[in-house]
Amino acid sequence: MGSMREIKQRINATDKTSQITKAMHMVSASKLKKAERNIVNFRPLTKRLTASLARVMESDRDIKHPIFESREVEKTVYIIISSDRGLAGPYNASVFKAFQTYVEKHHESSDEFAVAALGYKAFSFARRKKYELLNKEVIQVRDDVQFLDFQAVSDDFIKGYLAGKYDKIVVFYNKFVNTMNQQAKYQTIMPLDKSPFIEVKPKDDLQKYKRMYHYEPSAQSVLSQLLPMVVVNVLFGMILEAKASEHAARMTAMKSATDNAKDLIRDLKLHYNRARQNAITIELTDIIGGANAVN
Amino acid sequence: MKLTVITPSGVLYNEDVDYIVVSSKNNGDFAVLENHAPIISTIDVGYIKMVKEQSHLFTVIINGVLEQQDNFINVIAQEAHVGLNKESAMDHLNQVRHERLEENRQRTMDFLKAERELKKSIREAQASKR
Numbered sequence: 001m002g003s004m005r006e007i008k009q010r011i012n013a014t015d016k017t018s019q020i021t022k023a024m025h026m027v028s029a030s031k032l033k034k035a036e037r038n039i040v041n042f043r044p045l046t047k048r049l050t051a052s053l054a055r056v057m058e059s060d061r062d063i064k065h066p067i068f069e070s071r072e073v074e075k076t077v078y079i080i081i082s083s084d085r086g087l088a089g090p091y092n093a094s095v096f097k098a099f100q101t102y103v104e105k106h107h108e109s110s111d112e113f114a115v116a117a118l119g120y121k122a123f124s125f126a127r128r129k130k131y132e133l134l135n136k137e138v139i140q141v142r143d144d145v146q147f148l149d150f151q152a153v154s155d156d157f158i159k160g161y162l163a164g165k166y167d168k169i170v171v172f173y174n175k176f177v178n179t180m181n182q183q184a185k186y187q188t189i190m191p192l193d194k195s196p197f198i199e200v201k202p203k204d205d206l207q208k209y210k211r212m213y214h215y216e217p218s219a220q221s222v223l224s225q226l227l228p229m230v231v232v233n234v235l236f237g238m239i240l241e242a243k244a245s246e247h248a249a250r251m252t253a254m255k256s257a258t259d260n261a262k263d264l265i266r267d268l269k270l271h272y273n274r275a276r277q278n279a280i281t282i283e284l285t286d287i288i289g290g291a292n293a294v295n
Numbered sequence: 296m297k298l299t300v301i302t303p304s305g306v307l308y309n310e311d312v313d314y315i316v317v318s319s320k321n322n323g324d325f326a327v328l329e330n331h332a333p334i335i336s337t338i339d340v341g342y343i344k345m346v347k348e349q350s351h352l353f354t355v356i357i358n359g360v361l362e363q364q365d366n367f368i369n370v371i372a373q374e375a376h377v378g379l380n381k382e383s384a385m386d387h388l389n390q391v392r393h394e395r396l397e398e399n400r401q402r403t404m405d406f407l408k409a410e411r412e413l414k415k416s417i418r419e420a421q422a423s424k425r
Contacts, residue, residue: 029410041305050372051360056335084406120406138403147303147373147394213364216336217322225321225337226360229373236303 004279007272011265012261018261024087031143032179032247039176039240049114049233053226056213056270063219066162067227069210070191073167076113077157078103079189079235081173081242082122084140089253091174091182091246092121098184100171114166118239133289145239147232154235155160156226161190174237180252182245189234296329296366298345300354301377308345308354315368316344317361333364342381343370352377355384 057063070076079208080099083093107113108153116134119141126133133155142149169190215222298315300308318324319341325333338359345352376391380382393418 038304042303044306045301045303045371047361052360052369055362058314090411120410138407140399140403140406142399142402146395148392149399182385214332214334216325216334222335222337222360225339225358229358229360229371232373233303260404 001256004272004275007268007275011268011272014261014264014268018258018265021254021261025258028247030252032244032251034143035240035244035247039237039244039261041282042237042240046233047235049226049230050197053230056219056223056226057194057197063223065220065223065227066287068194071167074112075166076107076164076168076170077084077116077160078113079116079157079171080117080122080126081141081171081239082117082118083186083246084142086121087253088246088250091249091253092181092182093127095122095172095174096125098186102172102186116157118150118153135272139241141239147236148193150235150239154232158190158279160230164191164222168235171235171238173242174249176248179248187238188232189231192231226233248254282288296327298368298369300343300356300372300375300377302372306353306356307372307375308377308400309348310345312345312347312368312422314346316346318342318344318358319407327363329366331363333362335362337361338372342384344381351416352379354378355381357386387388 081197109130114132114134115126117126118139120138123138140151170186170188172186175185177183298312300388315330316326319338321339338356340357342353342355354375354377356372357374362369376384376388
């Protein structure tokens with residue numbers, strides 16, 4: 001261990017860092033609450049949209065739409081949801097790792113897929129790996145994320161899918177399990193799985209009526225508008241969940257950083273006191289030695 | 296009739312109405328009066344005029360679905376705004392959208408600039424070598 005002054009300096013530096021991490025922990029905790037509230041606010045829309053689609057499907061079981069049809073996959077679009085900033089523990093790394101493992105397993109060359117990066121970290125990751133990027137500019141995932149923020153890119157891949165340019169769209173994101181636990185997951189959002197909408201039985205009094213809907217102007221055009229909305233909604237739900245995961249991950253990371261800093265300071269203080277005692281002992285022997293010499 | 300407008304940030308509007316007029320760019324105009332047969336329609340860009348007694352309000356909508364059955368009208372919208380008349384509500388919504396996009400652009404630029412500066416000062420400080 002170094003001199004007393006060096007130790008003192010390190011204690012001060014560690015203390016200041018721990019103050020910052022503690023503040024970040026508290027900020028993330030309050031942001032997490034907000035993100036959870038956003039998820040709750042978003043739920044009614046998902047519920048009603050699913051119910052609406054279910055009712056449309058109910059009236060016509062054999063309904064067909066390109067979004068439901070799975071086809072031979074030539075080109076896949078991967079949407080990676082990450083954060084804009086780091087210091088969130090393994091949050092971004094785990095998504096990227098899951099993505100790379102998946103890609104290595106399913107693709108031989110990087111020409112077979114394109115990436116839509118949501119968040120600065122994903123953008124720079126995709127650029128570093130030289131993947132084909134759908135969005136030419138960074139799309140920031142703000143804390144108060146809105147549809148509008150990523151509408152350009154979502155329109156892009158939905159149109160691309162309907163035009164046959166892309167055949168499959170998969171999202172990689174962090175699923176929010178609880179505050180301590182987030183899981184990197186992937187989910188296919190296009191082609192859309194028909195089954196959840198068929199199984200859903202809306203539990204209202206209207207159930208007993210045989211539903212005969214008027215479509216304005218036609219069933220097909222209603223579906224053409226409704227289905228992209230459902231897809232974007234699913235994506236938006238994932239973004240909200242990823243946002244909550246990000247804050248939770250950052251909170252946990254900052255908590256452990258603060259705890260580590262505390263441990264470090266305790267150790268350093270021990271060393272400091274030892275060094276101090278040592279210095280006093282030396283001083284004392286000097287004085288006693290000096291006094292003896294005078295006598 | 297009961298009308299509910301739902302957006303991603305929660306329930307925007309939930310009131311009783313006498314009748315509504317739906318107008319959209321893709322489907323044109325139609326009205327839904329009381330006891331209308333069940334109907335589903337979509338709105339790409341348009342508005343719903345909500346009439347209650349003598350007064351009326353407008354909800355402008357971007358990307359929405361409207362569903363009516365048994366006098367329950369269910370509107371699901373990606374973006375919506377309620378206003379006293381359709382022009383001002385639409386202007387407001389467009390303005391909000393424009394501002395948001397502009398702000399996003401600005402934020403991205405600031406962010407990239409800050410990131411560059413950070414990298415530069417890390418290099419200059421040679422923090423990795425100490």
